[in-house]
């Protein structure tokens with residue numbers, strides 16, 4: 189309701205443009221936006237839960253019941269699926285909220301939220317349940333929500349670590365009980381890492397998320413945590429971070445040497461973090477949680493500048509899949525008493541909604557072959573931004589970019605690479621369709637056999653299968669080497 193009047197002129201324009209786009213490009217794939225089904229399923233005992241979600245913590249059974257009830261009551265707006273199970277057999281539920289819950293809308297982005305990766309940080313878990321509830325109950329009355337759900341598929345994983353939650357204690361503001369999964373692994377240290385070899389054994393919860401994001405091309409993502417009040421953006425790790433095992437001197441040194449580890453999309457990540465912080469009731473004021481903890485200017489920070497970590501989820505999302513994920517620390521107390529949940533919802537509601545709409549900023553389009561068929565897995569790199577991304581099976585791509593002038597390089601095996609120029613404006617996304625011409629056949633190869641197309645060399649920056657830190661260190665031009673060199677000189681200045 190509070191959002192009803194916040195739709196800006198630019199967003200109306202965007203809405204019109206997206207409607208036009210889907211009509212024009214998707215040839216019959218436009219998703220039905222019929223009103224909610226009149227015939228609701230037979231009422232069941234648990235249905236009232238979907239109408240009135242209390243501000244209390246919900247255990248796994250209650251959470252499951254709420255999600256099932258919601259999907260039964262709002263079948264045209266929600267779909268419930270499980271991406272796998274925790275070690276102790278709890279389902280990792282994902283609820284899609286969209287006017288097309290069961291099918292990807294061609295030309296429109298998929299986005300996600302992940303809550304409770306640390307089991308003892310459950311405010312995000314409850315906020316995501318309330319977000320689901322808000323979306324489904326205000327679709328018909330809130331124009332902004334309607335626009336968002338008509339143009340976006342929002343996947344919500346309220347708890348990535350249900351086993352950890354099960355052993356956490358309400359009212360415990362600090363400490364590690366319940367942080368880890370049932371085998372004692374920190375899931376936000378359990379992903380492959382861009383900078384360092386991560387030798388931690390892959391956990392079922394992490395594997396489920398990796399599999400999930402390999403199948404759906406998410407454009408934008410938020411991971412919800414507690415224990416601080418800040419929006420933190422990649423990279424979390426740096427080429428030179430070191431782990432202090434025992435030495436107090438080392439720990440002190442690390443405190444002073446925590447340098448930012450910036451991505452080539454730093455402007456975009458800062459912007460996304462500011463969208464969350466500024467729409468939050470108090471995050472952007474940058475007030476420290478306690479006197480001993482840092483105050484963050486404008487309520488945002490680079491992850492590594494706060495403290496470097498290996499195996500984090502946000503770096504993995506970005507480097508492997510081009511999905512722009514940030515980490516949202518939304519409560520100073522990790523597990524505050526339930527009576528505070530209503531306040532947390534009031535503080536975060538607008539941020540949670542506005543952040544997702546950022547998926548509609550920047551450039552989007554399709555890559556086609558000369559016959560007008562989509563090219564899957566075409567690689568796209570925005571010049572000057574060495575983390576690339578790929579097209580979906582429909583040939584679609586998205587990239588969040590701030591207003592400006594850009595060049596994109598588009599590659600696909602069997603096709604001649606192309607460079608295209610485009611402009612991004614504030615008011616609406618830029619639509620960019622790229623047609624690639626087949627590359628010349630190689631004469632005389634495989635005589636008598638099938639003809640070969642000259643394979644295009646895959647760009648080096650793309651989806652690192654192997655950790656590229658060695659290459660980064662020897663590259664004199666890359667942003668990574670700049671940071672690396674800066675840190676090296678810092679180390680040698682101090683230790684001589």
Ligand SMILES: [Zn+2]
Pocket residue numbers: 306309413414415
């Ligand atoms: Zn956390």
